[in-house]
Amino acid sequence: SQERDGRPQKTYDFVIIGGGTAGNTIANRLTEDPTINVLVLEAGGTNEGVINSIIPNFCPRLIGTSADWNFTTTGQVGLSNRSIEYPRGHILGGSSSTNFLVYTRGTSEDYDRYASVTNDPTWSWVNVQKFFARNERFTHSADHHNLSGQYDPNVHSTSGMTAVSLASLSSSFGPRVIQATSQLSNEFPFRLDMNSGSHLGVGWVQSTIDVNKRSSSATSYLANPFNKRPNLHVQLNSQVSRVLGSSDSPSHQQAFRTVEFRVGSGSLQTVLATKEVILSAGSIGTPTILLNSGIGDPNELSKINIKPVVNLPSVGKNLTDQPLLVNSWKVTATDTNDEVARNVTLAAQQLLEWQTSGTGPLVNGIVDLLGWLRLPTNNTIFQDVSDPAAGPNTAHYELVFQNAAGGPEPSGNFMSINTIVASPTSRGSVSLSSADPFKKPIIDPALLASDEDMKVMIFALRQAFQFLTAPVWKNIVVGPIFNLTAKSTDEQFMSYIRQHTGTVFHPVGTAAMSAKNSHYGVVDPDLRVKGVTGLRIADASIFPFIPTAHPQAAVYVVGEKASDMIKSTWNLK
């Protein structure tokens, strides 16, 4: 049952903090057992009827709305001291209700590295396959086109929860990118399926789209009939301030089974989990709640008058995100997606087509193809620091191909090759400025803070120019609409990059897992918070390294794997 104003009862078996990507996954799986009950506390409102969340192509419109936490970063040293918007989903489904829908798993090396740093083989690529399969329900595209040659059906599941599909074909752009991969096949090989565990190359994007609508954790794991389960209570507009400790006998550790929250701007109340509290508030929300609860670095907490309760200095540290730079070129092709932003009649037509027949350009997200690429082996960027990629088959940088300019242009047609540092070396933090639990945290994602990340971004942008030397672009590409050419110096690249880079919205790592008994980290590989009882964390904050991916698929794996572990701890069905 979804309740907006009703007060929850005072005890549950499990309380899940955050009805987001991982949180709703766990809410569904635990309530498969009718003998236990679960409360989900979600700060945001309902996803139902939120049209910008439903129509795939409208995804960017959610930024800055009430479905967004509307965070901003500190001044970023790597971005000429600019502070930038830092969106996070504030709505049932969390960021899975507001993200840009790209479905990428990362590489086998990403998961094998999680297994090796945590000393727990259950995190290896081979061992997490069943969780991808439980999550994914691969489906057809809105235009029913033949998908052969665009993906590998052998690495996909059709029986999971969250829909995944290829885009409907709408233009000459995608086929041109594919042709360029055969013309420049050494540097930019074609990749049939980047979700096979090996992602290097350029291929078609897969998205969490159910034919023509967004598929989120709210529309899949909390769909009817799951949301009608009598043992599941989802409480919206309920922001958690803290988890409260009490001494647990006989272990003498602190138990954190009491959750403090308020509904709307009402007064504080508490609810008790008799079995476990599961913290799934995301990479920003989770460390914020932990720090407010006195779980973190005791010195830093004392300075802002929060009583230190558990000494875990890694809370809020290790924030890792991927810098993104949007780069657009003017083209002679006329079948781009630019016109709709400046033509209200066309916009109304597209909306009507989506509403009446579920077809047309709005069924797609905003990304057409992706490329996952490495620096050449003789490149010297990582000669003095260790290579941050998860392994030799994992990308250093990513190219994002879009059949439009990055933003609305007054006239003309465009294409974009956006560049991302996929394996960054920079690390930032989430911290608090005061003991007020409802105050926004201080977010420093340290974008392009390291020299290596800047050098990789320069390299990636040079490679975007290189991609456009393929013969297929002759007579198509007119030139960049930014102030650089392939011949510009590194200094010129650097100054442009610092002025214009932002984020691809992938913060992770602020409550990282590490091996049992290790001197750093926040959770053990079973996702239990170190040194306490009653509290697990399951969301994007637990990754010790950023998945070399748009991370939602990996977060769903965290949700499914956490559910498995919790069920086995408590002998649930």
Ligand SMILES: Cc1cc2nc3c(=O)[nH]c(=O)nc-3n(C[C@H](O)[C@H](O)[C@H](O)COP(=O)(O)OP(=O)(O)OC[C@H]3O[C@@H](n4cnc5c(N)ncnc54)[C@H](O)[C@@H]3O)c2cc1C
């Ligand atoms: C604009 C944007 C675009 C993105 N694009 C993509 C993409 O195309 N592909 C991709 O794979 N990934 C993308 N991502 C990233 C991806 O969506 C996230 O990594 C993933 O959804 C995170 O899941 P999570 O469970 O960790 O957190 P979330 O899904 O964000 O869930 C956290 C939930 O906790 C709630 N919460 C937080 N604090 C509290 C509190 N104190 N009390 C109660 N509730 C609380 C939040 O409201 C939210 O519902 C994007 C993200 C954004 C913001």
